[in-house]
């Protein structure tokens with residue numbers, strides 16, 4: 001089943017005639033199947049983050065269309081629950097416990113009136129996620145009591161609170177030291193296997209991409225175009 005589809009996507013920044021325009025991406029045709037782990041690599045500024053933000057519905061394409069699980073990403077309400085996002089820097093709020101940080105997306109939607117009711121269900125889910133990402137016993141801790149790696153585990157749990165089928169990750173371990181990064185990459189592979197998510201993972205590190213993925217998509221320097229797609233057939237840990 002096709003989970004992420006880019007159909008002839010182009011993204012130009014600064015379409016206002018007064019600004020200088022930048023074509024970040026062009027001619028992007030990409031299909032990602034259910035349960036696939038796909039990495040996107042390419043030089044700095046080639047449009048990797050743009051590609052991810054388009055799938056997240058944070059940006060709109062200048063041309064072409066993007067679908068997640070068969071639905072156009074323009075319908076953002078649907079989108080919020082269909083994809084989980086993880087960025088490079090942890091987003092945990094200092095004054096909230098780990099459990100409350102994981103539930104934050106739910107609370108925001110609840111306060112907007114976009115969902116109603118049963119927070120208990122999500123509280124239970126948060127506890128399951130705490131175990132899933134290896135933070136058992138830390139549900140009542142505060143972010144500043146955790147290491148950078150543990151904070152990124154919180155961010156991953158937060159991204160999974162709605163049980164989305166797709167995880168979009170933008171250099172999620174880029175600010176961690178090498179050992180912690182290796183540890184979290186192994187954790188991510190375990191989480192991916194246990195949850196059968198579809199993962200789109202951005203990195204500038206080709207070795208990391210090969211280590212993690214089923215397939216590596218290589219973008220050219222700006223404007224980013226897909227110049228290669230490499231199937232990885234290595235046995236992973």
Ligand code: ADP
Pocket residue numbers: 013014022023024042043044045046047048049050051222
């Ligand atoms: P990468 O993630 O590969 O480093 P980005 O997707 O962040 O690349 O950026 C692609 C190109 O688009 C870069 O040249 C960047 O400067 C430009 N760009 C990104 N965001 C904006 C923006 N909001 N306005 C104008 N140009 C932008």
Ligand code: ADP
Pocket residue numbers: 178181182183185186205207208209211
């Ligand atoms: P680099 O010098 O680019 O870090 P490495 O081959 O040491 O090259 O590793 C690249 C990335 O691949 C690492 O940063 C890590 O994220 C991942 N990786 C490689 N080997 C392992 C491993 N044994 N366990 C976990 N992650 C690994």
